Amino acid sequence: MKIEVLPSAAEVAAQGAALFLAEVRANPAIVAALPTGRTPIAMYQKLAAERTAGSFDLSRATVFNLDEVLLPKASPQTFFQFMTRYVWDPLGVPPGHRFIPDAEAADPEEECRRYEAEIAARGGLELAILGIGADGHIAYNLPHQAGARTHVVTLDPATIATLGGGLEGPLRAITMGVETILSAKRILLLATGGSKAEALRRMRDDDPTAAWPCTLFRDHPEIRVIADRAAAAQL
């Protein structure tokens, strides 16, 4: 796995944006999986600024969220709200090209199957951009809850707390599975901040283990990790 260490989180965001732009220029009809979370916000803001400057166009691209929490869609913690605010509108992804698991699905298991079918119907993922949790989760493949394909997980209290707003459990989520993500031709993982240092070290060094789901992604042939110095502190 290729790891690039940059001095600051701002540079990780800039590099992530530059790599995404290069992908879109190479294939304007790209099908990409995109993350939510604090880490990618600066990258999305940079991309939004580039779009305002007229330097790229996502009108033919298709984006799939890595995951979604099962809350009413109007809740500020849903990734539907995050994507509306930071990605879909600001980056100009057309309405028919925005995919996210339905947070209000009556049958979440059925929704997982439908979501996998949507990805397959668009020819699969060319690119997956990922974050990493302090506990090593990727998308919501949480410790001991990683699955092969899109599946339902139960969020632990620490993960619920990262969503903010004083949310209390129980709370479930839908996430792409390990194989869903590994099926992407290229993977770009962004990691910033000292809280990610242990997970990044284990991702690189530990034997694959369900306790640290990040270890299940390391052997992808085209995975590139971009970390700031704090996240790379244990490497």
Ligand code: PGA
């Ligand atoms: P964060 O989340 O960017 O908010 O740290 C990362 C993740 O959970 O994948």
